[in-house]
Structure formats: structure tokens, C-alpha cells
Amino acid sequence: MIPTFNLTGDMFLAERLSIKFGKVGPGDIVLLRSPESPRKVMVKRLLGLESHSVTYVVDPMNSDRCDTIVVPKGHVWVEGDNIYNSRDSRQFGPVPYSLLEGRVFCKIWPPKEFGSLMKSGMKDPDL
Amino acid sequence: MRLLSYMGQWKSAAKEVLDRTAIVAKFLCLLHVTNNYLCSPTLVYGPSMLPTLNLTGDVVLAEHVSHRIGKVGRGDLVLVRSPVDPRRILTKRVVGMEGDTVCFYVDPMYSQTTVVPKGHVWIQGDNTYASSDSRHFGPLPYGLIQGKVFFRVWPPDGFGTLEQ
Numbered sequence: 001m002i003p004t005f006n007l008t009g010d011m012f013l014a015e016r017l018s019i020k021f022g023k024v025g026p027g028d029i030v031l032l033r034s035p036e037s038p039r040k041v042m043v044k045r046l047l048g049l050e051s052h053s054v055t056y057v058v059d060p061m062n063s064d065r066c067d068t069i070v071v072p073k074g075h076v077w078v079e080g081d082n083i084y085n086s087r088d089s090r091q092f093g094p095v096p097y098s099l100l101e102g103r104v105f106c107k108i109w110p111p112k113e114f115g116s117l118m119k120s121g122m123k124d125p126d127l
Numbered sequence: 128m129r130l131l132s133y134m135g136q137w138k139s140a141a142k143e144v145l146d147r148t149a150i151v152a153k154f155l156c157l158l159h160v161t162n163n164y165l166c167s168p169t170l171v172y173g174p175s176m177l178p179t180l181n182l183t184g185d186v187v188l189a190e191h192v193s194h195r196i197g198k199v200g201r202g203d204l205v206l207v208r209s210p211v212d213p214r215r216i217l218t219k220r221v222v223g224m225e226g227d228t229v230c231f232y233v234d235p236m237y238s239q240t241t242v243v244p245k246g247h248v249w250i251q252g253d254n255t256y257a258s259s260d261s262r263h264f265g266p267l268p269y270g271l272i273q274g275k276v277f278f279r280v281w282p283p284d285g286f287g288t289l290e291q
């Protein structure tokens with residue numbers, strides 16, 4: 001999730017109410033339980049809700065090929081900000097909405113980066 | 128002077144109200160922790176688990192400890208959150224764990240074999256003719272399992288543990 005989060009570890013606050021009421025949208029950073037290792041919780045950016053059409057770069061290290069997918073019902077599409085080194089929906093597919101655990105809204109450590117996190121300035125989520 | 132005695136009464140009444148509210152709050156906290164992390168009764172209904180569970184509704188006890196420590200295995204009845212509708216909870220049986228090869232019938236003449244990927248399980252209803260399960264929406268991420276059903280409380284003639 002570079003450059004949003006540092007490699008050496010950041011602390012942030014995440015709230016769980018938005019997920020329960022369905023108030024998350026594209027551009028939010030979310031905590032989700034990994035579909036591959038159920039004990040791990042990942043932090044990724046939400047790019048598409050159900051029935052959204054998402055365009056993603058399949059393998060940015062080797063080619064510029066893009067693919068478009070429609071997110072199925074009850075699922076979401078998540079991607080890390082550092083697409084060159086991130087294991088996300090481009091590898092394991094859309095994730096069921098119930099695996100989302102929280103929404104990140106404020107970074108608290110390191111102190112010089114304290115504050116609310118911007119919605120992604122690098123990607124334009126397709127709608 | 129009367130004002131002072133009124134104040135005394137209010138103080139003791141307020142103290143009693145606070146004490147009773149504290150007891151109720153503690154009870155609700157205990158109830159919440161037990162329901163979500165230990166054991167909870169659930170009403171399950173629908174035709175997809177006949178003959179194990181009835182059509183019109185059974186009250187079963189589900190425990191929420193096994194799936195956190197990885198003790199859910201083949202043949203267990205589990206409560207899972209539906210991957211298609213996040214607000215529904217389904218009751219199905221785990222037929223395959225990660226790495227297993229599962230063979231299932233799409234229609235009576237055509238069978239298909241898949242390998243369950245890492246971190247997923249394959250669930251099926253006991254009544255395969257009327258069940259929407261992994262044969263339709265694919266393998267289910269393990270993180271969607273909410274609990275393991277181990278006991279039936281209602282109806283009284285079905286009281287007891289549920290077989291594997």
C-alpha cells in the first residue's frame with residue numbers, strides 16, 4: 001500500500017460501522033479478511049462494488065495489458081495502491097462483501113503523517 | 128429543610144437506578160459476548176438440509192469457537208454468511224476442505240470435479256435437489272464461516288446432537 005502506508009509500519013484507526021450499514025464506496029481503504037489465509041487481515045483499497053465495471057492492469061511489471069470485469073453480486077474488488085507488489089483481487093478475484101471488517105479513516109502514527117487519509121489520487125475507479 | 132430531605136431521597140433513588148442499570152448493562156455485555164464468541168441459539172429453516180433439519184424451522188445451538196481455532200472439518204454442519212447476499216446466513220454441511228478434490232453432480236447425468244483452493248471450503252446442503260450451495264456459487268472462503276452447529280434444541284422430539 002505504498003505510498004499511502006509506509007513499509008516499516010503505520011498505525012491507523014479503523015471503524016466498523018460503515019461496513020455494517022453498507023456505507024463504503026470506491027476509493028475507501030478497507031480492512032478485509034484474506035480469502036486465501038483466513039487468519040490474516042489485509043488492508044487494501046476498495047475499487048468496485050457489486051455490478052461495477054472495474055478495469056485493472058493484469059501484470060504491470062511485464063506488460064500494459066488491461067482487463068475489464070463486472071463485479072458479481074455480493075462481492076467487491078480490492079486492490080493495493082502499489083500494484084507492482086500487491087496480492088489482491090487481480091490474483092484471487094472479487095471478494096465477498098462479508099469478508100470486509102472495517103474502514104480506515106485516520107492515520108495516527110508516524111506523527112508527521114497524522115490525519116485523515118485522502119481518497120485515492122492515483123486511480124480513477126470506474127463506475 | 129424539606130428540600131434537604133428531598134435531596135437525600137433523590138440521591139438514594141439515583142444510586143439505586145444506577146446500580147440496576149449497571150447490572151442490566153453487564154448482563155447485556157455478557158449476552159453479547161456469549162452470543163458472538165461462545166455459543167448461540169439460531170432458528171434455521173428451509174428445505175436445503177432435509178432430512179437432517181426440518182423445513183419449518185429448528186432451533187439449534189451453534190458454537191463460535193471451532194472456526195477461530197481451525198477445527199472445522201469435513202462433515203460438520205456450519206453456519207456461513209452467504210457470498211451472494213451479505214445479510215443472509217446459510218446452514219450447510221462442509222463436504223471438502225482446502226486441497227480436496229470434490230466431485231459433484233451439476234445435473235443427474237453430468238458430474239464435474241474441482242479442487243478446493245487454499246483458504247476455501249466446499250459446502251453442500253444435505254438435500255441436493257433444493258439447495259443453493261457451492262455447486263452454484265463456487266468454493267466459499269473459510270473466513271465466511273460463522274459457527275459450527277452441534278445440538279438441536281427444538282422441536283423436542285429432535286432434541287440432541289446432530290450426526291455427522
